[in-house]
Amino acid sequence: MADSEALSSHAGDPVAVEALLQAVFGIVVGEAIQKGTSASEKVCEWKEPEELKKLLDLELRSQGESQEQILDRCRAVIRYSVKTGHPRFFNQLFSGLDPHALAGRIITESLNTSQYTYEIAPVFVLMEEEVLRKLRALVGWSSGDGIFCPGGSISNMYAVNLARYQRYPDCKQRGLRTLPPLALFTSKECHYSIQKGAAFLGLGTDSVRVVKADERGRMVPEDLERQISMAEAEGAVPFLVSATSGTTVLGAFDPLEAIADVCQRHGLWLHVDAAWGGSVLLSQTHRHLLDGIQRADSVAWNPHKLLAAGLQCSALLLQDTSNLLKRCHGAQASYLFQQDKFYDVELDTGDKVVQCGRRVDCLKLWLMWKAQGSQGLELRIDQAFALARYLVEEMKKREGFELVMEPEFVNVCFWFVPPSLRGKQDSPDYHKRLSKVAPVLKERMVKEGSMMIGYQPHGTRGNFFRVVVANPALTCADIDFLLNELERLGQDL
Amino acid sequence: MADSEALSSHAGDPVAVEALLQAVFGIVVGEAIQKGTSASEKVCEWKEPEELKKLLDLELRSQGESQEQILDRCRAVIRYSVKTGHPRFFNQLFSGLDPHALAGRIITESLNTSQYTYEIAPVFVLMEEEVLRKLRALVGWSSGDGIFCPGGSISNMYAVNLARYQRYPDCKQRGLRTLPPLALFTSKECHYSIQKGAAFLGLGTDSVRVVKADERGRMVPEDLERQISMAEAEGAVPFLVSATSGTTVLGAFDPLEAIADVCQRHGLWLHVDAAWGGSVLLSQTHRHLLDGIQRADSVAWNPHKLLAAGLQCSALLLQDTSNLLKRCHGAQASYLFQQDKFYDVELDTGDKVVQCGRRVDCLKLWLMWKAQGSQGLELRIDQAFALARYLVEEMKKREGFELVMEPEFVNVCFWFVPPSLRGKQDSPDYHKRLSKVAPVLKERMVKEGSMMIGYQPHGTRGNFFRVVVANPALTCADIDFLLNELERLGQDL
Numbered sequence: 004m005a006d007s008e009a010l011s012s013h014a015g016d017p018v019a020v021e022a023l024l025q026a027v028f029g030i031v032v033g034e035a036i037q038k039g040t041s042a043s044e045k046v047c048e049w050k051e052p053e054e055l056k057k058l059l060d061l062e063l064r065s066q067g068e069s070q071e072q073i074l075d076r077c078r079a080v081i082r083y084s085v086k087t088g089h090p091r092f093f094n095q096l097f098s099g100l101d102p103h104a105l106a107g108r109i110i111t112e113s114l115n116t117s118q119y120t121y122e123i124a125p126v127f128v129l130m131e132e133e134v135l136r137k138l139r140a141l142v143g144w145s146s147g148d149g150i151f152c153p154g155g156s157i158s159n160m161y162a163v164n165l166a167r168y169q170r171y172p173d174c175k176q177r178g179l180r181t182l183p184p185l186a187l188f189t190s191k192e193c194h195y196s197i198q199k200g201a202a203f204l205g206l207g208t209d210s211v212r213v214v215k216a217d218e219r220g221r222m223v224p225e226d227l228e229r230q231i232s233m234a235e236a237e238g239a240v241p242f243l244v245s246a247t248s249g250t251t252v253l254g255a256f257d258p259l260e261a262i263a264d265v266c267q268r269h270g271l272w273l274h275v276d277a278a279w280g281g282s283v284l285l286s287q288t289h290r291h292l293l294d295g296i297q298r299a300d301s302v303a304w305n306p307h308k309l310l311a312a313g314l315q316c317s318a319l320l321l322q323d324t325s326n327l328l329k330r331c332h333g334a335q336a337s338y339l340f341q342q343d344k345f346y347d348v349e350l351d352t353g354d355k356v357v358q359c360g361r362r363v364d365c366l367k368l369w370l371m372w373k374a375q376g377s378q379g380l381e382l383r384i385d386q387a388f389a390l391a392r393y394l395v396e397e398m399k400k401r402e403g404f405e406l407v408m409e410p411e412f413v414n415v416c417f418w419f420v421p422p423s424l425r426g427k428q429d430s431p432d433y434h435k436r437l438s439k440v441a442p443v444l445k446e447r448m449v450k451e452g453s454m455m456i457g458y459q460p461h462g463t464r465g466n467f468f469r470v471v472v473a474n475p476a477l478t479c480a481d482i483d484f485l486l487n488e489l490e491r492l493g494q495d496l
Numbered sequence: 497m498a499d500s501e502a503l504s505s506h507a508g509d510p511v512a513v514e515a516l517l518q519a520v521f522g523i524v525v526g527e528a529i530q531k532g533t534s535a536s537e538k539v540c541e542w543k544e545p546e547e548l549k550k551l552l553d554l555e556l557r558s559q560g561e562s563q564e565q566i567l568d569r570c571r572a573v574i575r576y577s578v579k580t581g582h583p584r585f586f587n588q589l590f591s592g593l594d595p596h597a598l599a600g601r602i603i604t605e606s607l608n609t610s611q612y613t614y615e616i617a618p619v620f621v622l623m624e625e626e627v628l629r630k631l632r633a634l635v636g637w638s639s640g641d642g643i644f645c646p647g648g649s650i651s652n653m654y655a656v657n658l659a660r661y662q663r664y665p666d667c668k669q670r671g672l673r674t675l676p677p678l679a680l681f682t683s684k685e686c687h688y689s690i691q692k693g694a695a696f697l698g699l700g701t702d703s704v705r706v707v708k709a710d711e712r713g714r715m716v717p718e719d720l721e722r723q724i725s726m727a728e729a730e731g732a733v734p735f736l737v738s739a740t741s742g743t744t745v746l747g748a749f750d751p752l753e754a755i756a757d758v759c760q761r762h763g764l765w766l767h768v769d770a771a772w773g774g775s776v777l778l779s780q781t782h783r784h785l786l787d788g789i790q791r792a793d794s795v796a797w798n799p800h801k802l803l804a805a806g807l808q809c810s811a812l813l814l815q816d817t818s819n820l821l822k823r824c825h826g827a828q829a830s831y832l833f834q835q836d837k838f839y840d841v842e843l844d845t846g847d848k849v850v851q852c853g854r855r856v857d858c859l860k861l862w863l864m865w866k867a868q869g870s871q872g873l874e875l876r877i878d879q880a881f882a883l884a885r886y887l888v889e890e891m892k893k894r895e896g897f898e899l900v901m902e903p904e905f906v907n908v909c910f911w912f913v914p915p916s917l918r919g920k921q922d923s924p925d926y927h928k929r930l931s932k933v934a935p936v937l938k939e940r941m942v943k944e945g946s947m948m949i950g951y952q953p954h955g956t957r958g959n960f961f962r963v964v965v966a967n968p969a970l971t972c973a974d975i976d977f978l979l980n981e982l983e984r985l986g987q988d989l
Contacts, residue, residue, distance in 0.1 A: 205698020
């Protein structure tokens, strides 16, 4: 029997709901957006983990809290979070805050639907198709397929899974045990998701053959050819090459035409991981960096990176028109993909993915694109290249900045050489001492909250900074600040 | 050289940004939230795909659009989208609109960070840990591990990958080829992601041994035992059982104690797919349905379903304390997970997952929990059970509603028997004709926009409706409406 207390609605009163959301939205606009993108505010307010735990009072208890307490919690969450839209956040391959994309994200959240059927996502099924069509057109394809994935790593895994399924359709049912050993090829500069994907998909990391990169981080096609021969000589079956357009650290673009030639000769699936560099296709000036991409079988492209669409926005694009995606991933669940619906069930795209529920990731990109136009987005890309160039030229005018190399993209990699190490290149512990500089400066900048820049060791090179110039709000003044601030933070070292 | 046009900032003026976002927020509150949850408005406004394409004008062009056009586009997107927070949306395993969860989602979007390092997600690294700790405590574990995943399907895949890695750590490097054939076990009522996962992970769908379910949809432990013996006799190595707490269609709970006994006897990893039913653990009255879950090795639990936290919010919980998750999935990328950071790098949880960038999915749940308290959430669960019971009792009072079975959860499965078929159970084409009723009624309700209920065939049963009683805003009046509306829509059939 129904219990009367339990039967009463637990939804809030609509007036109170609106008041709560208005109050939260006011906090978001003031604290996260206005202060969060203002150069006069901190990019982060560092707290040690134990202190931050106390400040946040994270414990979940039996009793609920008052609206005033909840609003305080919203303020605290924003206050102690890193402001990735801030003009001094250079730390990752994403930054900036596009207001139209954010508007699209807020609408997405308020509608809270899943992208699997036309029935419950009519607008977004059609919109995703159109956005993917546009991205494919930029790659150079007039037809094809695609899907938004939860990040570039999963897009890359999809490509590997599709390539092996195309070659061995039986493996969906029978698994890998009955197959010969498979080999896939990528350069040593590739994203780590290729290794992770090979493990996850049951191929094992040994199946990844690492191809040499040149001194600028670009795959060497001759070594690819050699690795393919070696793998074949060892009895493995090559099936896929994953080239990278925009490597994570150096921002290098693999030579796609030459790699496509190799793939064509050997009948291999060409995947291009353009998660980072794909957005350069919007720029007439710079898209030559991806020449040959139209010869790929699949492309991973994350508009949440350089286009600032917001996490996550990650497209896998396919040249295939044989419904490979659905054949490879489909399971025909009868409770979701009924065949006796009153509309064309080809619109139920959910069986193209290995997920069931899938977030709507297209609206934020679509709305931003409608507002900016392709021309507006192109300007942003060109601006990012120009500012990266400005940064490089300004560095050359100053003492103490040593470029790792001339960048070909918007990743600017360099050592800050502090006063005590200048002119000491020949000293035996120079490189060891230099590699300790970036961690110290990073700690200082984060604790002051003045800016954030990533650093890493790389191959035989010790720690160097990687500034990513991606935020569309950046100006030369922000770049000047970055250089001055590094000098200030490092003057006593 | 830097080009002066390109070097100017393309960020909007802060006042215009705020005005845009205020206008969008006003539209969201009025159209998506107030109208979208009002019983006097439509749950959807059906348009044929071709007509909808025209209405939306989806094409992405070179030129950007004015703010007024953009706001019109926001209105259109909301207008033609399905209102999943509406009290007449019974179509999926999620529904309702929790204002605190939505507030958490809006803050998440405005902060736009990735969950991989403490450096850029200090608040959310600590918060995720605390939320996972709380969910584990409800499972019955005082320690363990876990992570938020992009949906239950991927949580289930993680469990399978972890189980095989635990047994064969070499497979991460060497792949499946060197292993014996593996077998995993799940019932025929399990979610289709188990099959999808087996294919994706390279095991192949043949590795999934389908265990019988009883007439109520619960796995039969004796048949599990039999299937394990059969697999072994065929030379396969059993390694995992995936039990389900809350099956997708019938809402059945597998008998976990008996299944855990079998797993213990055979040394198998016990995974519980509680994506749908996990939230029942919050109810003292109903949590007995999951008795034995504390004996699992892993649990998948989606608070975006019954708790209405918002897509996506999907936790994988582990009893493991040996860092299995990181050992299995980690790749130690040196540019992200530097070991010479100035804080405890154990806080960089990103290497626990196969993704790189990962959305923040904990804040919406945390904020809702803080506002409601565990007690408030418990009331919601109890209310959903009570309303499902109310629906069943009311059906029994009416002609024309035939239950598929007495539900044990909040999935209420039934046939609507229209007037022309009543009393014709013995007619040879009764079942064939009955199975055509649900698609017709579905089309009618969607085209009128009055409500949405899912239907499906199931095993030998023809199409029946599945009403999911999950929206915390539901009242008895909504249930009465549902019954009256089915009668109205089907009176001429």
